[in-house]
Amino acid sequence: MFHLALKMLVGDRAKFTMLLGGLFFAALLMTQQCAIFIGLLSWTTSHLSNIRAKVWVVEAKVEQVNELKPLRDTDVSRVRSIPGVAWAVPLYVGILQARLNDGNFKPILCVGLDSASLVGRPATILSGRLEDIRLPNSVIIDDLALQRLKIPGTPPLKVGDTFEINDREARIVAICKSDRAFYGYPYVFTTYDQALQFAPLQRKMLSAVLVEPSQGHTPQETADLINASLTGLHAWPEDKFLWDTIFWYFKNTGIPISFGTTILLGLIVGVAISGQTFYSFVLENLRNLGALKAMGASDLKLASMLLCQVMTVGFLGYGLGMGAAAAFGAVAAQRGNPPFLLPWQLVVGVLALILLICLASATLAIIKVRRIEPAIVFRG
Amino acid sequence: MNPAVALQVHQITKGFGKGTARTLALKGADLTGQLGELQLIVGPSGCGKTTLLSIIAGTLVPDSGSVTVLGHDLTQMRQGRITDFRRRHIGFIFQQFNLIPTLNLIENASVPLLLNGLSRAKAERAAQAMLDIVGLAQRGKSYPRELSGGQQQRVAIARAMVHNPSLIICDEPTSALDRDTGHQVMELLQAVARKPDRAVVVVTHDPRVYAFADRIAEMEDGRVLSNQPAVPGQLNLVNG
Ligand SMILES: Nc1ncnc2c1ncn2[C@@H]1O[C@H](COP(=O)(O)OP(=O)(O)OP(=O)(O)O)[C@@H](O)[C@H]1O
Ligand SMILES: [Mg+2]
Numbered sequence: 001m002f003h004l005a006l007k008m009l010v011g012d013r014a015k016f017t018m019l020l021g022g023l024f025f026a027a028l029l030m031t032q033q034c035a036i037f038i039g040l041l042s043w044t045t046s047h048l049s050n051i052r053a054k055v056w057v058v059e060a061k062v063e064q065v066n067e068l069k070p071l072r073d074t075d076v077s078r079v080r081s082i083p084g085v086a087w088a089v090p091l092y093v094g095i096l097q098a099r100l101n102d103g104n105f106k107p108i109l110c111v112g113l114d115s116a117s118l119v120g121r122p123a124t125i126l127s128g129r130l131e132d133i134r135l136p137n138s139v140i141i142d143d144l145a146l147q148r149l150k151i152p153g154t155p156p157l158k159v160g161d162t163f164e165i166n167d168r169e170a171r172i173v174a175i176c177k178s179d180r181a182f183y184g185y186p187y188v189f190t191t192y193d194q195a196l197q198f199a200p201l202q203r204k205m206l207s208a209v210l211v212e213p214s215q216g217h218t219p220q221e222t223a224d225l226i227n228a229s230l231t232g233l234h235a236w237p238e239d240k241f242l243w244d245t246i247f248w249y250f251k252n253t254g255i256p257i258s259f260g261t262t263i264l265l266g267l268i269v270g271v272a273i274s275g276q277t278f279y280s281f282v283l284e285n286l287r288n289l290g291a292l293k294a295m296g297a298s299d300l301k302l303a304s305m306l307l308c309q310v311m312t313v314g315f316l317g318y319g320l321g322m323g324a325a326a327a328f329g330a331v332a333a334q335r336g337n338p339p340f341l342l343p344w345q346l347v348v349g350v351l352a353l354i355l356l357i358c359l360a361s362a363t364l365a366i367i368k369v370r371r372i373e374p375a376i377v378f379r380g
Numbered sequence: 381m382n383p384a385v386a387l388q389v390h391q392i393t394k395g396f397g398k399g400t401a402r403t404l405a406l407k408g409a410d411l412t413g414q415l416g417e418l419q420l421i422v423g424p425s426g427c428g429k430t431t432l433l434s435i436i437a438g439t440l441v442p443d444s445g446s447v448t449v450l451g452h453d454l455t456q457m458r459q460g461r462i463t464d465f466r467r468r469h470i471g472f473i474f475q476q477f478n479l480i481p482t483l484n485l486i487e488n489a490s491v492p493l494l495l496n497g498l499s500r501a502k503a504e505r506a507a508q509a510m511l512d513i514v515g516l517a518q519r520g521k522s523y524p525r526e527l528s529g530g531q532q533q534r535v536a537i538a539r540a541m542v543h544n545p546s547l548i549i550c551d552e553p554t555s556a557l558d559r560d561t562g563h564q565v566m567e568l569l570q571a572v573a574r575k576p577d578r579a580v581v582v583v584t585h586d587p588r589v590y591a592f593a594d595r596i597a598e599m600e601d602g603r604v605l606s607n608q609p610a611v612p613g614q615l616n617l618v619n620g
Binding site: 001003004007008010011012287288291292293294295296297298301373374375377378379 | 468483
């Protein structure tokens with residue numbers, strides 16, 4: 001009977017197209033907007049994913065990783081003195097201006113690493129040697145910097161090329177991969193001491209202290225120990241810092257509202273179009289459904305037929321919508337570095353929402369079908 | 381019970397609506413019908429023919445009285461059992477044919493078998509065989525809209541009989557058809573539906589149909605006035 005149910009639905013071209021279109025659109029809209037949303041949020045935590053430390057110690061009032069406030073250099077040794085700390089190294093993070101050889105200025109995210117340990121170093125070196133970062137005036141730039149610091153009309157940047165940071169020469173010794181930052185500035189890695197020379201001189205220059213918990217301590221325990229004994233500083237386990245950063249953007253920017261609205265819109269459009277279309281499909285088929293009832297189709301049978309119809313369109317619409325969203329992501333990725341992340345949770349979540357829309361539509365229809373009197377088929 | 385008795389309706393009443401708008405469609409109707417017969421229910425418009433037929437078919441529940449169809453007392457059965465009963469034992473033919481427009485003829489005719497749980501292949505084979513019998517052997521893949529009214533009603537006859545039900549219920553099967561087509565449909569119905577172990581009940585307005593009847597029940601104002609074997613060539617109606 002299910003093959004007939006499907007044929008009945010597909011046979012009604014207009015309604016079928018409408019239903020499929022509505023669900024497709026809802027799936028596309030929700031997936032695409034969520035993917036951009038998640039992509040954007042992932043950008044806000046790029047410092048954490050690029051620098052990778054188990055515990056971050058920062059100024060006490062810092063709420064999220066993109067707003068580091070300066071500390072005293074002596075804070076590194078204060079942190080080192082805490083039990084539960086295996087080692088602690090300084091980190092500099094700051095937005096500086098790179099001056100290209102054509103005289104143009106471009107903002108960069110300068111990261112200064114402890115030169116002995118190179119803790120916080122980029123995970124993937126694409127060309128050049130990581131160790132050369134210790135040479136004077138040396139920097140490692142990321143692949144985004146390749147585009148951003150390139151002078152139009154010249155060959156692409158490569159290892160050995162130079163530019164200036166704050167009137168000091170910066171020589172590229174390696175190129176690395178990095179996760180993109182929220183503000184869109186490229187990462188430029190150097191040693192901590194070198195970074196202090198690149199950066200304009202200030203009373204306090206240290207941005208954070210990166211900490212490794214000693215054996216037998218979890219990051220949380222080590223952070224607790226630091227927070228218990230040091231004032232003016234706050235230690236964050238990496239994952240807590242990550243979620244608090246994301247949450248900070250939730251609370252303090254319009255991003256969730258604007259995306260939430262679009263996502264909700266997708267849901268409403270989906271419910272409205274598919275619910276309404278399916279309901280009118282049932283209304284138009286009252287006579288046929290009544291005839292089926294007269295011929296002995298139980299309510300359960302008819303309900304399962306309706307569910308089969310709507311779920312089939314649901315899966316089709318979902319597949320097309322998800323495919324289109326993924327294609328959008330792929331195309332966008334080719335053209336640059338869009339905020340687009342499609343984690344499996346999103347793939348599953350949108351499926352669940354689409355099926356929920358279908359279920360809601362089917363429920364409306366089933367309520368209507370239950371009320372059909374089989375005797376109506378005898379009425380002219 | 382006499383095994384030849386197909387249906388026994390006793391003192392049925394049925395009203396519609398509430399309060400002052402309430403109309404009594406049946407006011408104590410009695411009717412019997414025999415297996416092997418084509419029985420007509422006739423009478424003026426609004427006298428309750430369709431209501432009585434719906435009650436016999438089990439698609440409508442009477443307010444009072446008893447209805448025994450093929451040995452089953454419908455008034456003692458739950459709704460779910462009645463639905464099962466209809467699915468197994470009753471074939472329906474409607475005035476407006478009620479074929480599903482998006483299904484081809486084979487699919488339309490196979491519906492009762494599919495509802496009874498037959499496999500698609502078996503159901504379609506039986507449906508095709510039934511279409512052969514009603515003279516639409518070559519049209520199995522056609523759609524209802526490509527057919528004339530008479531042809532559509534043939535498909536409906538095929539659908540009504542495909543699961544070999546013991547009772548076939550028809551409400552005005554010819555009134556949407558022209559004279560000759562109506563005649564052909566009745567001939568077909570008489571030829572294929574009337575069997576020793578089956579009863580056919582036809583509600584009609586159409587006097588030309590009387591010639592096909594084995595028995596004619598005449599109704600007026602919610603009651604059955606007479607229910608007599610038809611005498612060929614003679615219309616022995618109370619209000620003839
Ligand atoms: N569902 C209903 N709601 C309200 N009144 C109804 C309903 N069904 C039938 N009636 C009323 O019951 C009476 C009998 O109707 P019924 O359809 O059984 O007559 P009928 O003999 O079949 O008439 P016709 O020859 O015009 O088809 C009529 O007065 C009709 O208006
Ligand atoms: Mg009627």
